[in-house]
Amino acid sequence: MAAMTRAMPTLAVRASAGAAPRRAAAKASKAPVRAARDVRVQGGDAYGASGTSFYTTTEKQESYDSLDNVLDAKCADPEVRTVIKEQLDACADITEALRSALVTVEGSSNTFGDAQLSVDVIADQIMWDAVKSSAVVAFGASEEEPVVKPCNPNGRFTVCWDPLDGSSIVDNNWAVGTMIGIWSKETGSGDDGMLGATGRDQVTALIAIYGPRTTVLVGLDDGVYEFSYGCTPDGCQLPDGTFEPWICSRKQIKINPDSRIFSPANMRAGQEVAGYKKLMDYYIDNKYTLRYSGGLVPDVYQQFTKNMGIFTNPTSDKSPAKLRLAFEASPFGLLVEKAGGKTSDGVTGGSVLDVKITQVDQRTALCIGSANEVDRFNSFVLGK
Structure with a gap:
């Protein structure tokens, strides 16, 4: 070799x-x-x-x-x-x-x-x-x-x-x-x-x-x-x-508050969550760039390389939460917030880092990325 x-x-x-x-x-x-x-x-x-x-x-x-x-x-x-x-x-x-x-x-x-x-x-x-x-x-x-x-x-x-x-x-x-x-x-x-x-x-x-x-x-x-x-x-x-x-x-990577890149997971929920469909239409109407592979790591990691981005994964009755709080949402949440980004638990609109871990396999909805884009998600999808 x-x-x-x-x-x-x-x-x-x-x-x-x-x-x-x-x-x-x-x-x-x-x-x-x-x-x-x-x-x-x-x-x-x-x-x-x-x-x-x-x-x-x-x-x-x-x-x-x-x-x-x-x-x-x-x-x-x-x-x-x-x-x-x-x-x-x-x-x-x-x-x-x-x-x-x-x-x-x-x-x-x-x-x-x-x-x-x-x-x-x-x-x-x-x-x-x-x-x-x-x-x-x-x-x-x-x-x-x-x-x-x-x-x-x-x-x-x-x-x-x-x-x-x-x-x-x-x-x-x-x-x-x-x-x-x-x-x-x-x-x-x-x-x-x-x-x-x-x-x-x-x-x-x-x-x-x-x-x-x-x-x-x-x-x-x-x-x-x-x-x-x-x-x-x-x-x-x-x-x-x-x-x-x-x-x-x-060193000391920063995620900007605004983004022109979006990564929409669980788009099936858009059929049941009107706000999510409205948010997708907003991204398209405002010519955001779609960057989505279907892998959580590459789809969120790009926020650190492009210094912007938004990953959305809301839930609905027919499309329940799949992401694990301890194994996936918490590690990424810590790093994104350390870099100046923001997270949402997809339910209350609060940080996913404030959700108490009561089960090892606990699941969660998630929105994570540029701060103003997370606020937009909370407004469109959660009405917060």
Whole structure:
């Protein structure tokens, strides 16, 4: 494999002295981390995709901070730093597994009766291995089997995850992801710190997206940061000649209050919820750009890359809530609100982060994204 891999450009990484890689250098070929210096072009004399699409405004940097540098500076709690690193390692392992695993039915089903795919099972096992081997994780819970299970009696955190969100699109080779919420035993009404708590009680959350590149959003003390995995086959080379698997590709990401992008889930509810149909008509009449894949991770993650967006998933009697509060809505809600966005629980119009978690498998409606667009949802759909 090494002989077949073409040379990748060196990417300078700012790292603390003596930093050492935490993972083996010999990895499968990884796409280089590039921050393209494109501009957002709308209308005018532009032709092709550039005339209708939203392009990144992120400019290429001469060097990027290492994971250790950023965590040391922006995460005061050493145990939170530890659990973040462990979960990033798990995301790296899932990345490698997705490169080689076929998408086939496993022959078993999860708690909800859904057929499990081979990649779901692999990703879930990687997550369980990570929490069971951790010195700081006391409990773990997977969306595949929503039961809180003990890990380390001396641990402090409860880690909840959806190991591979996007089972309906992963066979298309579309982007999928992992959602991770982390609570401390100090919150909530039970021993695990999650039941009886809210999403606002999370100590941090991580959202990984596996596309052409693997990138992970992480909530730190002063905002949301993005880390990119593997800029060369051996990792990212540090000034001392060693390699680092993760670099910080973006810092303190912000979601603007207004958006021209919309992602409408559960559109069936528009047949029963007049306000939702009215909201869809508003987006179309005002020429919003539709960006929707059917995967929660890519459809909400784009709000951090485009710095705008709105994801809507209301419910009705015939289209009940499917999103899990602890596994999906809470992790994304924490990150979106840290980035200046807003959330709605789809019922009261209040933040989804204020909904108490009373069951591991609790479901919720959700609207999440640019603040003014969430207000519009509350007005059109909920009459709030």
